[in-house]
Amino acid sequence: MNDMRIVERKVDANEVKISARTCQVYYGDTHAIKDVDVDIQDKTVTAFIGPSGCGKSTFLRCLNRMNDTIDICRVEGDIHLDGEDIYDPKVDPVQLRAKVGMVFQKPNPFPKSIYDNIAYGPRIHGLAKTKADLDEIVEKSLRRGAIWDEVKDRLHAPGTGLSGGQQQRLCIARAIATEPEVLLMDEPCSALDPIATAQVEELIDELRARYSVVIVTHSMQQAARVSQKTAFFHLGNLVEFGETGQIFTNPQDPRTESYITGRIG
């Protein structure tokens, strides 16, 4: 871990976007997430790290209620977005997901054109009144997704025909087309090569200016490169949460230290 670059950046804002308190997740009888308390700040990249099966992806999926689609999954405790309980019975998960966008591990563009991939979200949420509005949203999203220059000449080509890295940036552009406030990323670079990974990481850093980004990653170098806050999960517990620099240079918990030095995981 000697090559680890630790980015020392000033955290821009300290406003809490999402706060979880005593969050528990059960899959049937398995207690997958135990008593997690975490505050995710606005305009910050927060990284979740930890060994496989530690619950970091499960917790991420709680933040936009994607776990609702799994029948046996049960979530307890409080998760608040801007002070509102997202598990309140009055909350419609569809509305929540428009606010909390998600990018998945494997690039999953719809088998439609690049244009339709981006336009789908705005269309179903009624964000564009005219074709011109929609065109503008598509262009803006693709520019923010740092893929506009590569696809502007072939907007009507299928999105599935792009390379893996391009597909993932397309998915990021699709996620930000609905103007979310939080962007959840579940190992967005694990299926990409180093060059595409670098592009996506650069993009994540740019996105920080507008959104609160939560990223799950297996790569500690990546967490160190892109995040300002890091949370270390182990066996369903949130072991340590703090400034990225502090977690990697001066971990408080022996388990964190063991993990980042490669002794467990």
Place this chain on the structure above:
Amino acid sequence: MTDATANPVQPDGRKHGSLLQQDARIKRRNASEARFKFYGILAVATGLFFLVALLWAIISNGTGAFSQTYLTVQVELLESKLDKKGNRDIADIKKVSTFGYTPLIQDALLKEVQDRGIETEFAKKKDMKALISASAAAQVRDHVIANPDLIGQTVEFRVLASSRVDGYLKDRVSRESVARDKNISPAHLDLTDALVEAGVIKKIFNLDFILGSDASDTRPEAAGMGVSMLGSLFMMLVVLGLSLPIGVAASIYLEEFAPQNRWTDLIEVNISNLAAVPSIVFGILGLAVFIQFAHLPQSAPLVGGLVLTLMTLPTIIIATRASLKAVPPSIRDAALGVGASKMQSVFHHVLPLAAPGILTGTIIGLAQALGETAPLLLIGMVGFIASNYPEGVLDGFVAPNSAMPAQIYEWAKRADPAFYERAWGGIIILLVFLITMNIIAIILRRRFERRW
């Protein structure tokens, strides 16, 4: 097996022998692999052999039904016989039955024989009966009723030859076989030969077999598939109209929305079981529920369609669920991730991707229903039922009719070998339909298939 035994150490102390020499174990393994391949080829070849034999049998037996022997005769439509009052009143003309026309046709044929100077022992018009189909008189009568002005004139008609003459031209009837036949004598066959040479008797393409209706036991030469084809068509409309929406809706609900619990498990198991229920069980269910309880008309394509819908539903549901399952979950996640509702994700993304599979399943289900006979026997869609085309669309659904496979079954069990040929011909038509449907399924699948 023997693979587990360790390699023996070679005499010179090396662990493995030369690569250029196969050891006994490798030889055995290769031999068993070669044997297995041979069994596979043998199995495929056997299957192909039976397929070819079947096709050959169908085509060689069935092509005869697509040609038919006709007589061309100049019939003198005598006013004294057909319109005694001479006032061309259609009601009076209709009073003359086919018995009034039969002698005229026989007379015309006898005249043809005598005019051409064909030597024969037959001098009476009664003797011509053996050559002319019993339905010829009805054909002439229908034509006269449609055109009463023709009475008094001599009109050329092309009428059906009797099935014995037809069989003689198709090598089904020989002089030996007619020796004890009271319908026709060897001398008639000599006359037939002469008339063929004179061009009076001709074998031509049999459009009536494809478009016509079934005929009674004594007139195999007039029997056709057309009306039962319509019966099948109306049944398929019922099956498609009911089983596709019901099947797809049920599958989408079970696959995408239903919670996983004991009830849905029970439903799933039962759908799979229903697919294996013998079709005759559905037939008796249809008889009990639709005819005896609901008092729907007997022998109607509507009822047949309902029964076949019950039979096809499990097939469509299973195929649809399989193709919904085959859509990668990442597409659902992607749709939900941008804030689509469950229904939007299903209808905008999952269903279009599953469409080729659903269409294929539906068409295969329909093809299965098209070829189904047993349930139709129980609801009375069989036998010499429909001799007329349905009058309009509604009539097509509720008027008694048969269906293609039931018609074939009916012909196959009749005594006259001329019907046997009809049955094979019917199978050719049925197979053409099935192959067409399968080709449509393949084309649709190719067209709608999308890769991701």
